[in-house]
Amino acid sequence: MKILVVGGGGREHTIVWKLAQSPRKPVLFCAPGNAGIESMATCVPIKAEDIAALKDFVIREQIDCTVVGPEVPLALGIADEFRRAKLKIFGPTKNAARLEASKTFSKDVMAQAKIPTARAKSFDKAAEALAYLEQHELPVVIKADGLAQGKGVIIATTREQACEAVIDAMEKGVFGQAGKQVLIEQFLNGEELTIMAFTDGQTVVPMLPAQDHKRVGDGDTGLNTGGMGAYCPAPLGTPALREHVARAVLQPIVETMSRLGSPFQGVLYAGLMVVNGMPYVLEFNARMGDPETQVVLPLLKTDLLDVIEAVIEHRLDQLSVEWHHDTAVCVVMTSGGYPGQYQNGFPLHGLQSEAAAHALVFHAGTARKNDAVVTAGGRVLGITGLGATLKKAQAEAYQAVSAISFERCHYRKDIAHRAVTS
Ligand SMILES: Nc1ncnc2c1ncn2[C@@H]1O[C@H](COP(=O)(O)OP(=O)(O)O)[C@@H](O)[C@H]1O
Numbered sequence: 427m428k429i430l431v432v433g434g435g436g437r438e439h440t441i442v443w444k445l446a447q448s449p450r451k452p453v454l455f456c457a458p459g460n461a462g463i464e465s466m467a468t469c470v471p472i473k474a475e476d477i478a479a480l481k482d483f484v485i486r487e488q489i490d491c492t493v494v495g496p497e498v499p500l501a502l503g504i505a506d507e508f509r510r511a512k513l514k515i516f517g518p519t520k521n522a523a524r525l526e527a528s529k530t531f532s533k534d535v536m537a538q539a540k541i542p543t544a545r546a547k548s549f550d551k552a553a554e555a556l557a558y559l560e561q562h563e564l565p566v567v568i569k570a571d572g573l574a575q576g577k578g579v580i581i582a583t584t585r586e587q588a589c590e591a592v593i594d595a596m597e598k599g600v601f602g603q604a605g606k607q608v609l610i611e612q613f614l615n616g617e618e619l620t621i622m623a624f625t626d627g628q629t630v631v632p633m634l635p636a637q638d639h640k641r642v643g644d645g646d647t648g649l650n651t652g653g654m655g656a657y658c659p660a661p662l663g664t665p666a667l668r669e670h671v672a673r674a675v676l677q678p679i680v681e682t683m684s685r686l687g688s689p690f691q692g693v694l695y696a697g698l699m700v701v702n703g704m705p706y707v708l709e710f711n712a713r714m715g716d717p718e719t720q721v722v723l724p725l726l727k728t729d730l731l732d733v734i735e736a737v738i739e740h741r742l743d744q745l746s747v748e749w750h751h752d753t754a755v756c757v758v759m760t761s762g763g764y765p766g767q768y769q770n771g772f773p774l775h776g777l778q779s780e781a782a783a784h785a786l787v788f789h790a791g792t793a794r795k796n797d798a799v800v801t802a803g804g805r806v807l808g809i810t811g812l813g814a815t816l817k818k819a820q821a822e823a824y825q826a827v828s829a830i831s832f833e834r835c836h837y838r839k840d841i842a843h844r845a846v847t848s
């Protein structure tokens with residue numbers, strides 16, 4: 427069996443690594459992949475967004491199944507295109523992926539499905555958004571409607587900041603087309619939690635709850651990033667809360683999407699804010715999270731390939747999905763300067779060290795240059811430690827992190843601190 431994984435970050439390395447463990451021994455390909463993925467899959471130099479080239483490749487290589495990592499190809503309609511050509515693909519259609527690609531659409535569906543979420547109003551005229559802001563309580567959240575690589579959300583503590591965010595998005599076009607429409611949303615004060623789920627459009631199988639760290643600096647300070655680390659299971663996601671999220675969030679959104687004629691198939695990601703024990707949806711994503719995948723998939727006991735096939739063939743109800751009782755902590759190592767300007771091309775040291783071998787080293791932004799592995803992105807590596815307790819997993823991860831180095835490397839020293847100290 428031949429499988430193509432689309433993407434080339436830490437999430438895709440984790441997916442490839444997990445598929446490589448399948449007893450069914452699939453032959454793996456990844457487009458475009460990275461220097462870590464290379465050791466487990468044949469990397470193909472096709473961009474994740476180049477749907478036509480990916481389709482040609484899949485037909486030419488007789489790939490049996492394609493697994494899509496990132497959101498952009500899904501939003502561009504890769505699943506529709508592949509299904510039209512009778513090619514098996516794991517990931518939602520363009521219409522279903524709008525749950526992520528349009529925050530306004532997502533709020534509309536949440537309202538129809540009666541899902542608890544922050545109150546919000548959508549605007550496509552700057553003047554109306556600015557007028558609405560005059561009466562809004564502070565802080566207030568301004569969100570670009572479309573995909574903005576995690577940069578489209580501003581939490582404004584003053585009215586001036588809020589107005590500036592609206593003008594930046596709607597008039598100055600700093601998020602391009604994605605910011606032509608904005609959502610002005612009520613600020614929720616609580617603790618964030620991620621619950622992802624496999625779904626075939628009918629059956630929903632929640633994964634273990636995870637928490638990620640978005641800010642660049644220790645103590646959750648500094649700029650927002652794509653994610654500096656994550657851990658799983660997050661104690662905040664108690665069995666009761668997970669049950670509640672499955673019943674009050676995941677099941678109704680999946681049912682509503684099917685009823686609207688856009689059944690969602692693949693991984694549905696619920697980004698939640700837990701306020702006084704009650705979960706509110708901040709957003710849905712139409713794929714696995716990065717770096718949440720790096721802590722959730724290692725704990726999946728069931729063969730991922732079986733899960734993927736059950737989703738594609740609409741028989742998820744017949745599969746029992748099981749999890750290890752371990753815990754996982756992932757520490758992301760980034761290029762100095764990220765999420766701002768940074769330099770690529772620094773060689774990585776210590777990847778083959780004994781300490782590194784104790785942990786799972788997932789590559790994100792790396793490339794091969796002659797015989798060396800060099801940095802090639804903001805987030806360079808995700809190091810996942812496993813252990814019976816989060817404290818042990820955290821120690822494993824940091825031990826490996828300290829054995830690996832590259833020039834101007836940065837990482838947070840406090841990943842999973844909330845769960846470990848409490
Ligand atoms: N209503 C809200 N109240 C408080 N914080 C929010 C709210 N909405 C978003 N945030 C914060 O902003 C981050 C990004 O928002 P999110 O809706 O997840 O958009 P995206 O991931 O597309 O940037 C969240 O992870 C959360 O920290």
Ligand SMILES: [Mg+2]
Nearest residue numbers: 576697708709
């Ligand atoms: Mg988010």
